[in-house]
Amino acid sequence: MAQAVAKEQRNADIQMRAEPEKTDGFSLVIDALKLNGIKTIYGVPGIPITDLGRMAQGAGIRVISFRHEQNAGHAAAIAGFLTKKPGVCLTVSAPGFLNGLTALANATTNCFPMILISGSSEREIVDLQQGDYEEMDQLAVAKPLCKAAFRVLNPADIGIAVARAIRAALSGRPGGVYLDLPGKLLSQVMDAEAGEKSLIKVIDPAPAQIPAASAIRRALDLLKAAKRPLIILGKGAAYAQADDQIRALVENSGIPFLPMSMAKGLLPDTHAQCAGAARSMVLKDSDVVMLIGARLNWLLSHGKGKAWGEPHSKKFIQVDIEPNEMDSNVEIAAPVVGDIASCVIALMEGMGNAWPAPPAHWLSAINAKKEDNIAKIAPRLMRNSAPMDFYGALGALRTIIKQRPDTILVNEGANTLDLARGVIDMYQPRKRLDVGTWGVMGIGMGFAVAAAIETGGRVLAVEGDSAFGFSGMEVETICRYKLPVCIVVFNNNGIYRGTDVNTVGPDAATTVFVKGARYDKIIEAFGGVGAHVRTPDELARAVNDALESGRPTLINAVIDPAAGSESGRIGNLNPKRAVSKNRKR
Numbered sequence: 001m002a003q004a005v006a007k008e009q010r011n012a013d014i015q016m017r018a019e020p021e022k023t024d025g026f027s028l029v030i031d032a033l034k035l036n037g038i039k040t041i042y043g044v045p046g047i048p049i050t051d052l053g054r055m056a057q058g059a060g061i062r063v064i065s066f067r068h069e070q071n072a073g074h075a076a077a078i079a080g081f082l083t084k085k086p087g088v089c090l091t092v093s094a095p096g097f098l099n100g101l102t103a104l105a106n107a108t109t110n111c112f113p114m115i116l117i118s119g120s121s122e123r124e125i126v127d128l129q130q131g132d133y134e135e136m137d138q139l140a141v142a143k144p145l146c147k148a149a150f151r152v153l154n155p156a157d158i159g160i161a162v163a164r165a166i167r168a169a170l171s172g173r174p175g176g177v178y179l180d181l182p183g184k185l186l187s188q189v190m191d192a193e194a195g196e197k198s199l200i201k202v203i204d205p206a207p208a209q210i211p212a213a214s215a216i217r218r219a220l221d222l223l224k225a226a227k228r229p230l231i232i233l234g235k236g237a238a239y240a241q242a243d244d245q246i247r248a249l250v251e252n253s254g255i256p257f258l259p260m261s262m263a264k265g266l267l268p269d270t271h272a273q274c275a276g277a278a279r280s281m282v283l284k285d286s287d288v289v290m291l292i293g294a295r296l297n298w299l300l301s302h303g304k305g306k307a308w309g310e311p312h313s314k315k316f317i318q319v320d321i322e323p324n325e326m327d328s329n330v331e332i333a334a335p336v337v338g339d340i341a342s343c344v345i346a347l348m349e350g351m352g353n354a355w356p357a358p359p360a361h362w363l364s365a366i367n368a369k370k371e372d373n374i375a376k377i378a379p380r381l382m383r384n385s386a387p388m389d390f391y392g393a394l395g396a397l398r399t400i401i402k403q404r405p406d407t408i409l410v411n412e413g414a415n416t417l418d419l420a421r422g423v424i425d426m427y428q429p430r431k432r433l434d435v436g437t438w439g440v441m442g443i444g445m446g447f448a449v450a451a452a453i454e455t456g457g458r459v460l461a462v463e464g465d466s467a468f469g470f471s472g473m474e475v476e477t478i479c480r481y482k483l484p485v486c487i488v489v490f491n492n493n494g495i496y497r498g499t500d501v502n503t504v505g506p507d508a509a510t511t512v513f514v515k516g517a518r519y520d521k522i523i524e525a526f527g528g529v530g531a532h533v534r535t536p537d538e539l540a541r542a543v544n545d546a547l548e549s550g551r552p553t554l555i556n557a558v559i560d561p562a563a564g565s566e567s568g569r570i571g572n573l574n575p576k577r578a579v580s581k582n583r584k585r
């Protein structure tokens with residue numbers, strides 16, 4: 001008996017020696033991600049990637065399972081923004097892939113580094129369109145919507161594919177990358193040693209891009225001659241994690257600055273040079289504007305028109321890593337192309353220690369305007385009425401963020417977004433995460449999950465009731481992973497307002513929801529804490545409790561349904577009706 005066992009063992013040993021160790025696509029994908037420091041995957045399981053997720057978890061990668069791929073995708077994207085490492089989202093084929101694609105496209109638009117990895121169906125069948133399970137030519141679909149898209153057919157190419165995906169996501173202007181993994185690839189086998197050798201650890205994935213000395217000189221000459229200079233900080237500046245250098249540049253120059261939404265907190269909103277409370281005035285009256293990681297897109301009225309005080313002779317300096325960004329909307333008088341940190345350092349060095357302060361009349365005009373606007377709004381923020389209006393509720397949250405400045409604020413909605421952006425001061429970099437360049441609804445819970453996972457800190461998600469609905473089911477995810485997320489739903493019974501009435505039929509008006517809905521009950525279904533509040537005092541108490549305890553909490557904050565305005569602050573973008581009545585056909 002013992003002899004037979006020994007013989008069997010011997011045979012097995014011989015076979016082992018004869019047949020070199022094997023690896024497969026599953027393991028190579030995981031090894032390639034781990035080798036490149038990917039610690040977390042956000043996704044939804046299913047054919048053909050269920051085992052990939054399981055094995056990744058088994059290999060020590062944190063795998064966060066969502067209820068919908070779009071939310072997992074948004075989580076990956078904001079993880080990329082927060083960490084400067086590509087956030088990874090893993091989905092199944094066709095529908096799962098498409099669900100994730102919105103987030104990938106949004107990441108690309110917002111310059112967040114992200115990799116969407118989707119399993120895909122049998123190539124032979126997909127390409128002949130013979131009707132496979134979840135059949136779709138995903139590579140072709142993804143290509144126009146992201147920065148780069150790759151498909152891997154051989155396990156020996158997995159290493160290079162992951163390396164290319166990481167470099168494409170991070171280098172230059174960051175963005176979304178699609179990686180297509182046919183199911184068959186995952187179970188393909190190859191020699192383990194050769195497999196290991198095929199993996200690549202990406203060296204210097206976001207190489208510094210040093211601006212030309214002449215470009216720096218041109219920019220500084222222009223800035224020095226300015227009578228009414230302004231610096232605009234964009235989310236590119238926040239992404240760069242060059243916080244100390246940016247602060248030093250702004251303070252050394254003495255120039256007033258305006259933070260774009262996700263750049264708030266790069267320097268505190270309460271900083272003496274912050275011109276946030278005089279935004280309209282500084283856009284209109286400035287003569288030289290230096291954009292740092294901010295684009296002249298719709299959020300800055302394309303750099304022209306009434307908002308900029310046209311007709312004008314304003315001059316722009318633009319600091320951006322993407323040369324194509326220059327002159328995208330108006331002439332850029334001084335383009336500075338390079339990575340933000342290198343550019344800011346070069347600008348600082350060029351300024352030296354004797355940079356003249358901007359003219360005093362410009363600074364005092366801004367200060368007067370700021371004081372005026374702040375004084376105007378102050379009483380509204382203190383209003384302790386029921387039902388609350390937006391300002392009263394936001395006044396309470398503003399105090400909380402002041403007391404807990406390391407809280408990450410996630411924010412979406414229309415009025416809930418626009419008014420919170422103005423009212424809630426931020427004090428630290430990358431603490432405000434919101435709808436970004438597209439104004440997309442649905443980022444809320446995905447951003448909240450990733451913010452909690454990536455930073456380990458407390459998250460406060462301030463959500464319009466409509467906005468919340470786009471990702472609301474992830475409340476279960478938040479409870480499942482016991483994340484310290486406090487969600488406040490600003491419940492005004494609908495989109496913009498809860499007061500619209502359909503006068504011609506039985507259906508509800510298109511912008512209203514069930515009146516008096518209790519969103520707090522949703523989280524209770526999953527063991528979280530629900531709260532229903534009617535006044536700013538009650539709201540403050542509930543939020544403080546949540547941030548103190550770190551328990552998943554959803555607060556239903558009753559907001560006056562008549563308090564909001566159409567499309568929040570951007571109602572002017574709605575097309576105007578050209579005729580007043582439907583014409584008879």
Ligand SMILES: Cc1ncc(C[n+]2csc(CCOP(=O)(O)OP(=O)(O)O)c2C)c(N)n1
Nearest residue numbers: 413414415416441464465466467494495496
């Ligand atoms: C994906 C997507 N779908 C639709 C919209 C249009 N939209 C803009 S804001 C908004 C919701 C506004 O309502 P709510 O979140 O309740 O905010 P409120 O103004 O009521 O505070 C919608 C549907 C969008 N921006 N993005």
Ligand SMILES: [Mg+2]
Nearest residue numbers: 464465494495
């Ligand atoms: Mg609403």
